[in-house]
Amino acid sequence: MRLKNKLALLLLTICAVPLILSSVMSIHSTFENEKAHAIERNSALSREVDLEITSLINHNMGTLKLLAQDPVIRSMNTIEIKKVLEEALQVSPEFKSGIVLTNTSGMQIVRSGDGTLNNISDRQFYQDALNGKAEVISEILVSKQSGQLITVLAAPVYDHPGGKIIGVIQGSMDVTKLIEFVQQRSKDGATVFVADEKGKLIAHPTIQLSKAEDRIDLSQTEFMKDALAGNKGSVEMANPKRERVITSYLRNQATGWIVSTEVPLSLVEAGGWKETIFSTVFLLIVLVIVIVVAVIVARKATKPILEISEMTQSIAVGNLTGKLIVRSQDEIGQLAQSINSMLDSLRTIVYNIQRQSSDVSGHAVGLSSTSVQIAHSSQEVATAASESATGVTNQSEELTHILNSVNDFSQAINHIYDSMESVKRGSELTERLSNDGSQRLKQLEESIQGVESSFAGLVKTLGDLDQNVNKIGHIANEIKTISDQTNMLSLNASIEAARAGEAGKGFAVVAQEVKKLADQSKHLTGSIEEIVSSVTTDATAAVQSSEAMNHKLALQIQTVEHMSAAFVAILKSVMETTPQLKRSVDATNRAILQKDDIVGRIESISAIAEQTSAATEEMAASAEELTATTQEIAAVGENLKSVSAELEECIKIFRV
Template structure:
């Protein structure tokens, strides 16, 4: 095959193209004094033409360099801006933390003074001489009711003086630890609290030692909300211990908290040791668990950052009071660091300016690197299509210029290699044609021998398969006969077992019938006894009615005795106590009689239900006796039928044994025929295998010849695409 010459039309077109490019370069070099609109468009088009057409960073090295440069600059500027903003926020937050903590500590000290003032007023009121004398008089054992009333009135007067003279105090309670003096209250006292206070654990602690306790009072939804001061004191004269309790309006504490401002959206709370809000600068927080996590508040005072109920970050400062409560002040960190956001805005503006500069520098870098590489890629694509005359003109001496020189040398070497390969392909094509003719003749002869041998082998194989199939069928029949014999034996054993089970079932049913009759008799006897018990219960109810009347008369007599004792005055007090005891015993007797009557009514009701259940069960047992008799007859019938079934099974077993002997003789004959057929098939297959191997060798030789011819033709066609 000769080398494909260059087409004359291609030469003419390339010359015209070169002249056109030279004309364009000359027109661009000549610029008049003023630029026209067309020249501006041409410059812009030339600028865009030098930019990379492929914007995928994985496929364009210029775009990848631009992105690396752009991202590095943006990251550097953004990092500096964010770090500056964070440092400014940290400084502002530290200053605010110190200022807020100082404010919280001062407010806490102020509240400590106010709370101590309430404690001192409560103690001064109790240690007053008039109060001590009244306590001494009221604790005397032989004091009259009038004197006791007078002493109690004096103590209440002192409590009222404290209630109305001290701002914020809504109620005062004075309770005796050992109940030697009646409880005294003043102001808006809580009656429910007074009834249950002695059962509280804190009250029992105060009765054993001198202590002061501040408590949060749950809101009841009505009236003025308060918090409570409880103090244990000891009388100077009688040395008896008393518990003084003062209810203080919560508005006093909330007022102090609302006066303190830590900043916009700031909040102050007074919380107990259990983190329950006592007072707050915001309405609605009182009595609820605090929304802030105080796990970090382990010191006497300090600050920490936590989250509020909305999930916003807040700066919390706290101080622990002498009462054990904590004063907490919070302010949103976003409000504190709002001024630092200006630095972030300046950073964003700088980032935009730097981005524009980075884009301009990146475009210049793309033109310096990506444009020559793109031109070299286009020339290589044209060369891959078959044009080996392409060359790259590059004047620079850098790495890209050296790459252009290497590209030109590579194209020269490829052109020489294509010419040499074209000559060799022609020689290989001629040799392949001669080898194909010889291989076809050899393959045809081998094919005819293989066809004849295959027909013989197929006949022998068919005979062997039929013999083998007959042998398998005979063996299958033999196995089926064995299964039938085995199944027949199992059926005989099962039939005898069923016959035996029927006999046992008949015996069990007879015993069940006897027990059922005994059960019916027992139910009838039980019904008679329950009726007798029901009559006895009615008699008990009559006796209870008589006792109930006696109890009512006793209660009336005790009431009359109480009235007579009251008329007798002091001489009838002892008789009055006896009358009260008789009335209490009458009440207890009446309650006991009522309870016994209810129990008797329940017993009578349950006996009625028992009689009803026994009456319903009797017909059921009669039906059960009838069902047992019918079942007994069925078992007798089954036993008779199973005896006839066993006789038939014995006859079938004898017939199956004779059929099994005949099947054994047939199986031996089929095995002999199968062995002869397999031997004949094996001999035929050996001959067919040799013929197939010869045919396979001939076919492979033909395939190799055709493959060589196809390769030569393909190489010839591929070389024809190159232009040298």
């Protein structure tokens, strides 16, 4: 398939797929909208009929309630009542079977018109009204006079407001009016019908319901069940004729009747099909337009590409004279500009090749002859280089031997330098330790002297203590003597008190207390003597120990002084040795540096000799390679000559 067709198909697909999808969705939406419109129209028709029924019932029920309150009706005067009923019938002509007044026994006593009077005590509507229900709407009944379907509206009659019920006023209304309502609303395919509170049909625009057996029972259908339950809504279903219809329904609040409207589904879908046909035709028109536009766009888009294709085919056969016309600035226009630039470059290249190919052929001949001369010269250079390489190799071996000897000497010097460096570090450490030891000995000497002075003070203090203790002993002896004398005095006082009798009892007590004090003083004096004796003994021992310690401290001071003098001598010797070691290390270091310089120079000379030897060998090898290369160049020159001839033949196809 050609590119133009592919592009047109792609554009058609891009445009057609969304159009088709939107059309399908539009068709579906159209059918749904038609159904929604049908449901809305059905509901509106049902509401209109519901309002008509409510209005009809309220109007007629209002007439009956007014009659029930009329004093003439309450009077039970049948002649007067008949006139009133005839007038009321003019207001509510829907009571075609007449308006009737019934007493409490169930017997009709008067009615409008000429109809017969019957007993209706068995009727449910009568019983409900008699029981006080204000508004009664009967179920659908068959009239005993006309045989038509009717509904009875009834209201109780009171003798006075708030009094007792004296009768029931009723009006029979046939379903003719309902049929008129549904017939007026049943148009444009819609059918409105009414069912009673039991789900049986009572009014239909097309079905005759003149007899009770003609009524269709719809109570078992789903929509009728939902409506009888008091709900309203719409449903899609099959009617009794098996047609698919959309039915909308609601329940009349006044009567309990079900008002329904149905419309055939085929009629609803017919409107949708009209919209679908219109949408389909519009879609086909749009697709035709899209196809035309796609073909035009594809043709316009592929035209520059076809021109480029024709140009590349022309270039392939050697025609470089053409040029593309750039019609746009998009990617295809840029491609055309690039191809034009390529053509210009190719034309320049081919022209230069044509111009220089002949020069290459001439140069190839000169290259061949020159390469022969170079090969001869390179052979001579290779011979000289080989001889030079032999001499340089011998020099390199001698230099290597010298370098080995110097390296041995270097190792010995390094060993000496390491040893002297260790001695230097030891000397410096000894100097530091000597200084530190000397300082510590001075500190020890000062400390011992301080201790000596402290011991001297301690010895003096102990001597004073011994003297004070001796004094305390003397004082204790004197206290003991006083205690003995006091004891003796207390004994004499006791004897004298005994002689005095009763008069000396008080004095005897005092003498007794004095004796106790003397005994206590004697006891304490004994304790003091023991303590003084113990302290005296300890003080004497402390004095003796202090004197011995003082003697030892004196000896230690002498020893420390001798050690200090020895450290001073060691420090002086170390300080004299350290500078000499430093000068020796410096001299050794300078020798090592000079040795390193000598070794470096010898190594440089040896390396240069090796490089020279290698270079001469490489030069010899290069000369030999140059000889071989020049021979190859000569062969290449011959090949280049033939290749240039072939190149001239090849570029003859290009027209620039």
